Amino acid sequence: MYEPKNEPMNDLASYTVYITGIVQGVGMRPYIFKTAEHLGLRGWVSNQGSGVVMEIAGRRISIREFLKVLSENPPAGAKINRIKIKPQCYGEYPNFSIITSSSNSSDNQLPGFIPPDTAICDQCIKEISDQTNRRYLYPFTNCTTCGPRYSIMKTLPYDRVNTSMAAFEMCPACRSEYESPDNRRFHAQSNCCPDCGPKLTLMDSKGKQLDSGSIHPVAAAVQLLRDGRLIGIKGLGGYHIACNAQDEKAIDTLRKRKRRPEKPLAVMPASLEAARLICRVTDKEEETLTSIQRPIVLLKKRFPEILPKNIAPGINRLGVMLPYTPLHHLLFQEGLQYLIMTSGNVSGMPICYQDGAALAELRDIVDFFLIHDREILTPIDDSVVRIIDEEVMVSRSARGYAPSALQINSDSECEIMAMGAEQKSSLCLLHQGFAHATQYLGNLDDMNSYQEYLQVMKNMQVLLGAEPQFIAHDLHPGYLSTQWAMKQSAAKIPIQHHHAHMAACMAENSLTEDAIGIIYDGTGLGTDGAIWGGEFLVGSIGSIGSKGSKGKFARVGHWKYVTLQGGDSAVKEPWKSAASYLYAMGVESKEYLASVSSLKVKMIESAISNNINCFQSSSMGRLFDCAAALVMGKTHITYDAQAAIELENAIAAEVTDLTDFYPYFIDEKIDEEIDEKTDKKEEKLEIGYKEILSGILSDIKGGKEGKEGKTPGYISAKFHNTVCAATIDCVCKIRKKRGINNVVLSGGVFENTYLLRNLKVGLKERGFRTYYHRKIPTNDGGIALGQAVAAAHMIKEGNYVPGGSSKNCQD
Known part of the structure; x- marks a missing residue:
């Protein structure tokens, strides 16, 4: 940061200030406006590109104080990466103002950042609970510090016209709030109220609107939940399927209809106190549950269980998230204590977020729909985290945590699109020295997930104004991500799967020295054609290993x-792995796999002996x-x-x-x-x-x-x-x-x-x-970051062969 030195403290000065980071959609301009006015400064502030730019003039001592406050105490939800200051000739301004945004930054070297969605704030919760407030029971209440961001954005800068809220014109009362510097909705881009904002509609499973008379749609939905019915609820980044978490029969119905017989279901308690009744909650877990991200937190169950055992059979943890939208809070107004809130999708498919698709795909699962007319432009699921040794570890990076931006220790100025893995897919765009990781996008073996994956890739490039020159991808030729990459004209850099895991962890921890990598997973194609997953690697991010020529990593x-038999079926049928290991040991399997038919075991053993599908x-x-x-x-x-x-x-x-x-x-x-x-x-x-x-x-x-x-x-x-x-x-x-x-x-x-x-x-x-990992998933959700940073270092060091060669990998 530039700081004037050895200058008279009463002199007047003028500066242009560039701010980068998550600085749009967090109330940064109103915050700057109020701070500048308080300190007697003049000038203007504007969203430009994906950053915030201002010209500020006044006494040097006041400018110093302004910059200190901005650096040390930014708005909630803001993450300032850099403040760049350029002195200007002193200019006269009549006041301080917020001026019209621009899609082009006046400094095109500023990196862009995309604001994530955030949970409803306490002040908005009070409003929807206050019968005297005009937003009483209004399920789309928000302000400058909370509400949808990434899920409703078309492009940057983050202004109403560039979001799906452009379809709703503010009423005079909301416009007055928006234009008043003393109001906490000053320049809140998604500001709305019952008179001018989105509306809720309750429908049956066939999409027919129900006439609830004078009853609020939420109150009608609550009664249906009490009666054991399943409801598809359109939320912030997609649909949830909800039912009463205290109704064992309703949960069984959900499992049967969704074809999800055993996978744990997420629970939403009405409050933190309700969460404590079903789970043990440490101080760090409480902090995470109540954070602006409001993720699903994996908590230890309390025993004996007071909720039905069919919520999470066979495990001692529950996935718990607190209400994070106004609508969620309203669902608990009528005395419900716990809801199942699981992703609104058919098992194995991506979360539904478009109304037409939801009505078509979920009609055989849910009994009713509670929908709204605010369009979701980018679907995003709930994040999943766990707390280990008082540290938050992200297992699924999604709502609240994604997109994320990680500064990379590489001098490479090239732009790289990293394709990620086939399972738990995500993308990572390396742009202007930052790795921008997308949300969890599901498994690419589902065509709907693959199409959404390609759309998110396109959106990311538009939002950041990026044009990748390189594509980093996995070695596996059967991955749809690899096949897509190979059809592109950009230079391609293959990154071995476990090399990418190691590089991702090193990048997250800013580790540039050589390291020993312990990489344990299920599936990843090795350079020898085998399926790796229990690996010890050595080296640095780009050139793992000192063995051989640069760019080749050492698997030590x-x-x-x-020899495993069964291909992908071995993953879904663990007995096949057991039979394969026992066969390799010369041990008769029948005694230890009594529940599997002898014929099936013999077929596996015969296939191994003849090397069929092995x-x-x-x-x-x-x-x-x-x-x-x-x-x-x-x-x-x-x-x-x-x-x-x-x-x-x-x-x-x-x-x-x-x-x-x-x-x-x-x-x-x-x-x-x-x-x-x-x-x-x-x-x-x-x-x-x-x-x-x-x-x-x-x-x-x-x-x-x-x-x-x-x-x-x-x-x-x-x-x-x-x-x-x-x-x-x-x-x-x-x-x-x-x-x-x-x-x-x-x-x-x-x-x-x-x-x-x-x-x-x-x-x-x-x-x-x-x-180890904390911000980036340790699973395949972190692969894209590893591919991006490994490729960047290889390019910098000249250790890659374009066109799909795997020269950079060595067993």
Whole structure:
């Protein structure tokens, strides 16, 4: 920041000030206006492009004070990235004013930022509850500090004309508020009231409007919820399917109609106090629940459960979010305490947000619709977070958290579009030194998700005014994202899946030194054609590894390959992973997979012996599936990572000694390739699974033979402890050879709280500096960021081959 020095404090001065960050849609201009007037300053302020620009004139001491206040105490929801100041010749201004916005910034080097949607503020809640207020019971009440932003934007700057609120002309009363500097709705772009704003309509499942007479549509909807009916509710970024969370029968109906038999459902309590009755809530969890983001927070259940067990069967956590729109608060006005609020979609498809599509796709699921006429331009689901060691860790980055912008430590000025992964997809646009990550966009194997994915890509480029010169993508040729990338004229940079995981974590933590990457996930195509997922990498963001030429990363260890059979079906049927591992060990599967027909097991074994539809895998996700099938009898799953989640939930509380683990063996193999620097072959570490699974089978068999058998909770704890012990042992061996003390943890398996927490502790005790994800999802939702930053560093260092070559990757 420019600061005048050694100048008389009573001199007059004039400056042009450029502000970047999340500075639009957060009341920045009204805030600047009021602050400038309070300090006797004159000039103007305007939204320009995606930033805020002002000219300010007055006494230097007042300008100093103005800049200090702006830097240290910006409006709620604002995140100032940079304040750039240019001295100007002193100019006379009659006053301070807010002038017309411009789509072009007067300084085209200013990076753009997109404001996320935010939860309703306390003042607006008071208004909708006050019978004397003109906004009493009005479900679209908002002000300069709260309400929809990203979901209703067409383009920047954030002005009403560039949003879906342009369809609603403000009435005289709202216009007066908008133009009054003393009003908290001064320049609130989405300002409205019952006389001029959006309206609610209650419909039946066929789309026929219901005449509720003098009854408010929300009150009618509440009565329907009390009666056990399911309602499709149009919210901030899409539709929810809602039902009474205290009605077990209604929940069963929802599960059957949505074909979602076991996946946990999100619960919305009426208040924080209601949340405390069903879950344990720490101070940090309370802070997160009540934040302006209002995410779904994964909380520990209270036992005995007072809500029906069919909300989240088989696990000890509930996904809880507090009301975040006026409509949500109104739904609880009539005494309801808990609602199920699950995404409004058919299972496996993206969230519905357009009225026509919702009426067509949800009519066989819901009994009624509560809709409104404010158009949602960009769909965005609810964010999901968990608190680990007093830190917020984002599992699904969506409403309130996305789009996000992360400053990148790279001198590369190129623009890169990173395509992300196939599952839990997101996009990342590297533009003017910032990585702009989109919201969670679902799985691309669904065509509707894929179409929405392409639309969000287009919107992101329009909003930021970007024209990517490079496209970074996954190695897997079968991914729709890769196939789309290969058809484009821009230069293409392939990034190996686990390299991207590691790069994302390093970028989030601003780690530029070499690190050891522990990357544990379910699926990612390796450079040798195998499916990786239990990997140990070394190096930096762009050029992982010192082995070989620049740009090639070194994979210095992994979990031992197993031949898996079944392709994608192995993910949905954990027993296939168990059968594959047992076959590799020469163990008869029938004894341990009694609930699976002998014929099916024999077919798997025959297919493996004849190499039919088989693949080599080092996946940690499949090892967890194997353990869950053996220990928990979990042969099939109905939602992503269900087997691993239930295995973690089974951990016995009494097993706290991390030294209680199964035997394991780390083989030090000689790599086939020669290090170009040392002209020698290097060793590669390989963690075996035979000893670990043999220990599990022994504990299981003890009970089968009438001996004192071990409980599933005990075996699960011991298995988790073994993974921790083997991982730490392997990292210590790598440090001894490489001299690296930084360790990066990434990949979807680190959604496992027990594993993450105990690895952090164990590594710290051995003197490692450990880095992991908080703002960016550790799962495949973070892949796009990793691709973008890895590609940027490769371009800077000249370590890429355009046109789709994978030269930058080396096993």
